[in-house]
Structure formats: C-alpha cells, structure tokens
Amino acid sequence: MARHDDPKGGLQDLGRRVVKDILAEKNPDVPLPIRTLANIYFDEKSGLVKLGDKVSHRTYLNIAHTRKFMQTMLVAAECKKIIDQNVTTSIRDLYYALKHTIPQTQENTFEEQAESDPILEDIEAAMDTLRERLHLQADRKGYLAGPLAIRDTGDMIDAARMGSSGWAIPSNVEPEIIEFKDCTADFVLVIEKDAVWQRLNEDKFWRKHNCLILTGKGQPARGTRRLINRLHTELKLPIYVLADADPWGYYIYSVIKQGSINLSFLSDRLGTPDAKYIGLTTQDVKTFKLPSQVTIKMNQGDIKRTNEMMNYVWFKPAPWQKELTHMLEAGHKLELEALSSKGIKFISETYLPQKIKGKDFLP
Amino acid sequence: MARHDDPKGGLQDLGRRVVKDILAEKNPDVPLPIRTLANIYFDEKSGLVKLGDKVSHRTYLNIAHTRKFMQTMLVAAECKKIIDQNVTTSIRDLYYALKHTIPQTQENTFEEQAESDPILEDIEAAMDTLRERLHLQADRKGYLAGPLAIRDTGDMIDAARMGSSGWAIPSNVEPEIIEFKDCTADFVLVIEKDAVWQRLNEDKFWRKHNCLILTGKGQPARGTRRLINRLHTELKLPIYVLADADPWGYYIYSVIKQGSINLSFLSDRLGTPDAKYIGLTTQDVKTFKLPSQVTIKMNQGDIKRTNEMMNYVWFKPAPWQKELTHMLEAGHKLELEALSSKGIKFISETYLPQKIKGKDFLP
Numbered sequence: 180m181a182r183h184d185d186p187k188g189g190l191q192d193l194g195r196r197v198v199k200d201i202l203a204e205k206n207p208d209v210p211l212p213i214r215t216l217a218n219i220y221f222d223e224k225s226g227l228v229k230l231g232d233k234v235s236h237r238t239y240l241n242i243a244h245t246r247k248f249m250q251t252m253l254v255a256a257e258c259k260k261i262i263d264q265n266v267t268t269s270i271r272d273l274y275y276a277l278k279h280t281i282p283q284t285q286e287n288t289f290e291e292q293a294e295s296d297p298i299l300e301d302i303e304a305a306m307d308t309l310r311e312r313l314h315l316q317a318d319r320k321g322y323l324a325g326p327l328a329i330r331d332t333g334d335m336i337d338a339a340r341m342g343s344s345g346w347a348i349p350s351n352v353e354p355e356i357i358e359f360k361d362c363t364a365d366f367v368l369v370i371e372k373d374a375v376w377q378r379l380n381e382d383k384f385w386r387k388h389n390c391l392i393l394t395g396k397g398q399p400a401r402g403t404r405r406l407i408n409r410l411h412t413e414l415k416l417p418i419y420v421l422a423d424a425d426p427w428g429y430y431i432y433s434v435i436k437q438g439s440i441n442l443s444f445l446s447d448r449l450g451t452p453d454a455k456y457i458g459l460t461t462q463d464v465k466t467f468k469l470p471s472q473v474t475i476k477m478n479q480g481d482i483k484r485t486n487e488m489m490n491y492v493w494f495k496p497a498p499w500q501k502e503l504t505h506m507l508e509a510g511h512k513l514e515l516e517a518l519s520s521k522g523i524k525f526i527s528e529t530y531l532p533q534k535i536k537g538k539d540f541l542p
Numbered sequence: 543m544a545r546h547d548d549p550k551g552g553l554q555d556l557g558r559r560v561v562k563d564i565l566a567e568k569n570p571d572v573p574l575p576i577r578t579l580a581n582i583y584f585d586e587k588s589g590l591v592k593l594g595d596k597v598s599h600r601t602y603l604n605i606a607h608t609r610k611f612m613q614t615m616l617v618a619a620e621c622k623k624i625i626d627q628n629v630t631t632s633i634r635d636l637y638y639a640l641k642h643t644i645p646q647t648q649e650n651t652f653e654e655q656a657e658s659d660p661i662l663e664d665i666e667a668a669m670d671t672l673r674e675r676l677h678l679q680a681d682r683k684g685y686l687a688g689p690l691a692i693r694d695t696g697d698m699i700d701a702a703r704m705g706s707s708g709w710a711i712p713s714n715v716e717p718e719i720i721e722f723k724d725c726t727a728d729f730v731l732v733i734e735k736d737a738v739w740q741r742l743n744e745d746k747f748w749r750k751h752n753c754l755i756l757t758g759k760g761q762p763a764r765g766t767r768r769l770i771n772r773l774h775t776e777l778k779l780p781i782y783v784l785a786d787a788d789p790w791g792y793y794i795y796s797v798i799k800q801g802s803i804n805l806s807f808l809s810d811r812l813g814t815p816d817a818k819y820i821g822l823t824t825q826d827v828k829t830f831k832l833p834s835q836v837t838i839k840m841n842q843g844d845i846k847r848t849n850e851m852m853n854y855v856w857f858k859p860a861p862w863q864k865e866l867t868h869m870l871e872a873g874h875k876l877e878l879e880a881l882s883s884k885g886i887k888f889i890s891e892t893y894l895p896q897k898i899k900g901k902d903f904l905p
Contacts, residue, residue: 264886267744269737272882278835279883287835316740320683322710331705342694343719347685347710350740356706374632377679377713381630472641472650519635520642523627 186313189306190259197252206240209251212304212444219443221492226436226452228493230304230443237301247298253277253288254298258313267314267351270296304444311351311402321348321403322373324380325391328361335360338391345380348393352406362414363389368457368531369407370394371422371431375515375526382527388535391416398431401442404449407435411451418451419540421531424459425475425512426484429494429503432456437493455540458530459515461506467530473517477510496542549676552669553622560615569603572614575667575807582806584855589815591800591856593667593807600664610661616640616651617661621676630677630714633659667807674714674765684711684766685736687743688754691724698723701754708743711756715769725777726752731820731894732770733757734785734794738878738889745890751898754779761794764805767812770798774814781814782903784894787822788838788875789847792857792866795819800856818903821893822878824869830893836880840873859905 200207218231239248257277274292289295303310322345327338338346368390370376376394385392395403410416420435422428436454438446488494489503518526563570581594602611620640637655652658666673685708690701701709731753733739739757748755758766773779785791799817801809851857852866881889
C-alpha cells in the first residue's frame with residue numbers, strides 16, 4: 180500500500196478506482212490492511228510494532244460487506260469534503276454529519292459511533308495516513324514546558340514562558356500546524372503524571388537541566404506521542420520516560436517506545452524506539468532508601484500482567500527481565516509520588532539529577 | 543467559622559488552640575463544619591448551594607476520634623510546611639509524604655489516600671479556604687482562547703495568540719498566581735466539550751463575536767469553575783453555557799451556576815449564579831429543524847435523573863420546567879455534535895449567533 184503524504188490524493192484515488200470498477204461492470208473492491216493481532220509483528224530492525232502485509236477485500240456485491248462498503252464510501256467522501264473546506268472536526272461530528280436515513284428505506288447509514296470509528300481506522304490504514312491529516316481531531320491532554328519555540332497557525336508560542344500551565348499540546352501536531360522554530364534543550368523528560376509535571380515545572384527543573392518536560396497525563400494521546408516522535412527525529416533530542424514502577428507505567432513506556440498493536444500502522448510516526456526509561460523502578464526502593472510503607476502490594480492482576488509482559492519481545496532485554504523479576508519477587512509496585520516521602524523536592528533535586536548523571540536508564 | 547484569606551494564619555490558630563487545650567489539661571477539640579446533605583441548603587438570595595452552620599467536634603480523648611484527630615494534625619502541619627516552603631504539591635503527594643509507621647508500633651498514620659483526602663476537605667472547610675490556597679493542586683483540564691491577557695508567575699500570556707491549543711487553565715487560578723491584565727471581550731462562552739471548543743477556535747469564533755471561549759472538558763475542574771467565577775465577578779463578563787441537551791449537560795450547567803453539594807463551602811468562590819444557559823435544548827430540534835436521526839432515545843437512568851432534577855429548587859424557574867417536561871415528553875436527548883448534521887460550520891455561523899442575538903437563554 181503506497182503511503183499518501185497527500186491524503187486527499189489518496190481519497191481521490193480510492194474514489195476513482197471504485198468508479199472505474201463500476202464503469203467496467205466489475206465488483207467494486209476496497210483492499211484494506213488486516214489490523215488484528217494475526218497481522219502484527221515486532222520489527223527488530225526498526226524496534227517498532229508493525230502491521231504485516233495481509234490484506235482483506237471489502238466488496239460491494241458481497242451481502243456481508245455491502246453495508247460496510249457503503250459506510251466506507253460515506254466516510255471517505257466526508258473526509259475529502261472536510262479537507263476541501265479546510266476545517267477540522269471530531270470523529271463524533273463525523274458520525275453525526277453522516278448519520279441519516281437512506282431515502283425510501285427505513286435504514287440509517289450508521290446506528291452508532293461504534294460503527295463509524297473502525298471505518299475511519301480502516302481508511303487511515305488503507306491510506307497509510309494519520310487521522311490528523313484527514314482533518315480529524317483525536318483527544319488531547321498533554322502539556323510541555325522548556326526552551327522550545329513553536330509556530331502554531333501563525334501564532335508564535337514560547338514554551339519557556341507559559342507560567343504554571345505550560346503549552347497545551349494540541350490534537351494535531353503535524354508540521355503543517357506545528358512548526359518547530361527554535362529549541363536549545365538537551366533532552367526531553369516525558370512524565371506519566373501531570374501532578375509530577377507540575378511539581379517539576381514549579382521548580383523550573385527544565386531551566387536547571389536545560390530540557391523540555393512533557394506530560395501525557397497517563398497514556399499519552401496520539402498528538403503527544405507524535406510530538407515526542409517529532410522532537411526526537413527532527414530535533415535529535417534524547418527521550419527519557421519517567422513513569423510509575425507498575426505494569427501500567429511500563430506499558431505506557433512501551434507504547435511511547437515501539438507503538439501499540441491497535442495503531443501499528445502508525446508506529447513509525449507515533450513510536451520512538453530510541454526512548455530510554457529513567458524510572459521509577461522497584462529496584463529504586465533500595466538504591467534511594469525509600470521507606471517500605473510507600474510500596475504497594477501487587478494484586479493478582481498486576482502479577483498476571485507482569486508475567487505476560489516478561490514474554491513480550493520488547494521486554495526481553497536483560498535489564499528489563501531483571502526489573503520485572505525483581506518486581507515479582509519483591510511483590511510490590513510503587514508510584515512516582517512515593518519519592519515525596521523523602522521530601523517534596525527529592526524528585527527534582529536528588530532522584531532525577533542522579534539518574535541522569537549516572538545514565539542509569541533501562542533500554 | 544471565620545474565613546481565612548490567610549490560610550497559614552488559620553493553620554497556626556488551629557495549632558495554637560490545640561496546644562492551649564493540652565497545656566490547660568483540657569481535651570483538645572477541633573470544630574468542623576458538617577459536610578453532609580443534612581447541613582446543605584439553597585440560598586435564594588445569593589442563588590448558591592451553601593453549607594449550613596452545624597458543627598461537629600473532633601476530640602483527641604474520644605477513642606472513635608483519636609486516629610482521625612492524629613491525621614488532622616498531620617495534614618494541617620504538612621499544609622503549613624508546604625506553604626512555608628512556598629511549593630505546591632498534589633493530594634497524592636501529601637498522602638505519601640505523611641504515610642509512615644508510628645515509632646514503636648505496627649500502626650501506619652494512613653493506610654490509603656481515601657483516608658487523607660476527606661481530612662484535607664475537613665481542613666479546607668474548617669479554614670473556609672480553598673485547597674489551592676493551601677498550595678495543593680487539584681486536577682486540571684480546561685482551555686481558554688480570546689482577548690484576555692494574563693500574568694502567570696511572571697510570564698505574560700495572551701490568550702488571543704495561543705494557536706490551536708488555547709491557554710491551558712492551571713489548577714490554581716487564585717489572584718496570587720493568575721492576574722488579569724487586559725480583557726476586551728464582551729462575554730464568556732463556556733463549552734462542555736473540547737471537540738466543540740476546537741471547532742469554534744478554528745473558526746476564530748471568539749474574534750468574530752469578541753468573546754472568550756472556554757471549555758472544561760466535561761464537568762469543569764475546580765480551577766476552571768473558579769476562573770469562570772473570577773471572569774464574572776472581577777471583569778463583569780456575562781457567562782453563557784453551551785452543553786449537551788441531556789441530564790448530564792444540565793447538571794454541569796447547574797454546578798457552574800450554583801455550586802455543588804460536595805464543595806458547598808466553596809460555592810461563593812466556585813459558583814456563578816448569574817450564568818445563563820445558551821443551549822443545547824431539546825426544543826432546539828424544532829427551532830433549528832434538526833433531523834430526527836440525530837436525537838438519542840433517553841434511557842431509564844436519564845428519565846429518573848430528569849424527574850429528580852425537576853424537583854431541585856434551582857430548576858424550578860418556568861423555562862427550565864418547560865424544557866425538562868419537553869425532554870421527557872419527546873423522550874430524547876441530543877448532543878452538541880448533532881448540530882453538525884446541518885453542516886460543520888452551522889454551530890458557529892447560525893446556531894450561536896442566532897441564540898446570542900435573540901438573547902434566547904434559559905435562566
């Protein structure tokens with residue numbers, strides 16, 4: 180499937196192929212990459228979760244496909260219309276804009292958004308493009324502060340002068356919208372939790388350590404993952420991830436690093452294989468003499484999940500096997516806030532500087 | 543209970559009273575406002591949900607209170623320490639900072655955050671102050687754009703030049719942190735959904751209609767409600783709320799307007815009784831000729847909730863009774879995105895201008 184850096188062109192190609200099939204009295208056929216686990220693999224060379232080359236065919240004259248074929252055409256046409264109008268909208272708006280009763284029938288084009296969302300992902304995968312390039316917003320929730328100047332649709336924004344809020348990372352950070360103008364930072368610290376980000380921003384950690392601090396507020400939204408990818412590939416900044424020492428924190432790191440199964444067709448744009456894990460780890464309890472009360476006993480779900488993760492290719496490197504084994508043996512996890520037991524500034528004045536100086540990272 | 547605009551002074555008073563009791567060999571006693579429904583009322587004069595004057599007493603020499611008394615002293619002391627250090631932290635950090643085993647016992651000060659959170663609310667209510675003034679962060683998630691210049695801890699931020707993101711509303715918007723420097727807007731449009739906010743920001747609705755557009759992303763966080771309150775009381779801006787035509791949207795409006803039961807002791811700082819409801823309503827379906835497919839059938843929970851709301855004092859005004867009755871009779875609700883069925887720019891170019899021009903608001 181050719182990559183369309185021109186998604187409008189891709190949509191037009193799709194339309195033209197269907198029209199050509201119809202004029203030739205052939206059964207119109209839309210080839211779609213298969214997006215299930217069976218067609219996913221870990222690409223050792225790039226370090227990314229990738230989509231394989233298995234393709235399914237959605238054809239009009241197959242009664243099991245006809246409704247989805249109609250929906251695919253509607254979504255593709257609406258995407259082109261949105262691009263032509265040069266506006267951006269949400270996937271919920273897309274659903275509402277397309278929902279109608281087909282004339283002279285009792286049938287609605289869509290019954291609920293759960294029908295239109297996967298069709299859109301089909302089109303993203305088929306066009307090998309990002310939703311954002313189809314002018315559709317994903318959710319947004321990240322923040323960034325530090326010496327980075329950007330231009331956003333004509334406005335100049337200096338992320339070093341954004342007070343207590345930081346720059347709100349928009350849903351679409353593609354170069355057409357977000358241009359990097361100037362950056363003097365040495366690295367990017369990606370922080371799982373906004374509360375920890377706020378703590379570090381208040382201490383102006385980014386100024387003392389000449390870095391950017393960024394939070395995704397939990398699992399980063401697509402725009403935030405894409406921004407991390409751009410900061411690394413375009414500005415050559417090392418990426419260090421700071422998350423809770425628990426299966427969820429390690430999973431967040433793995434998605435930032437090698438992409439997710441669900442969006443595997445976008446891994447090269449959303450993943451950052453060179454990212455390093457700075458902490459927290461369960462081994463930090465001993466290293467930093469944390470009191471035992473701040474650890475949290477693992478529950479059955481944590482143990483099961485950790486065992487699963489030990490079998491993932493990307494957690495096979497020895498330092499990760501050691502950490503995951505240590506976690507299971509200790510039987511506890513811990514959160515970033517556990518560092519507060521050593522004082523509120525411990526994270527910014529001791530923990531992070533020591534980790535960065537000693538290059539004490541997990542791969 | 544005296545209001546402490548100087549929360550540090552309030553904490554010191556609390557400590558001194560306890561020390562005085564101990565020195566006088568009296569049972570130390572912390573009076574706390576009762577924060578249950580039994581002590582809540584709707585104040586017709588101010589239009590706010592308020593806390594009554596019933597008080598409970600937490601005493602040290604009552605075995606049922608001793609643990610909570612100890613916890614209250616710990617939280618109060620930590621709040622003073624945080625204020626003294628002039629740092630801000632999260633309620634989760636507060637919990638971790640205070641959690642420890644009491645020397646020569648097996649007992650922990652706190653077992654989980656669910657123990658420290660209500661103690662903090664007790665202290666907020668007892669001091670009649672905001673958590674933010676105790677240097678504790680609440681969650682944050684709102685955005686604002688339009689002709690408003692603010693100063694945030696030394697940085698000047700112009701919300702009219704914030705590109706596609708807008709200004710991220712911080713968790714603490716108290717005047718010590720957020721100073722309003724300049725504002726030429728005529729009103730504030732508060733929007734339930736971020737996707738709709740982004741649509742209006744892209745159309746630069748705030749420029750055409752000389753207003754501020756603000757979203758709380760669902761139920762606004764404390765900081766966002768406090769900002770709405772400050773924009774109205776200090777800058778005298780009318781507040782118009784745009785939410786889904788469903789019980790949840792109407793509830794969001796009611797919390798913005800008259801405060802919430804849970805935080806009733808803060809209603810005069812978080813509520814804005816003069817706020818007006820601009821839409822969406824179920825009556826808009828007819829007025830704006832929306833296609834019937836975009837309505838959503840009410841479920842049993844919606845119907846139950848609507849009937850409850852009809853009995854709330856603040857939904858007693860005739861226009862609200864009419865709308866809620868209409869909703870129940872029509873048996874459907876609808877979301878803001880339903881307006882997209884009339885075209886993506888319908889909301890910014892037809893719906894909102896017509897409502898504003900005709901002053902077509904619910905009270």
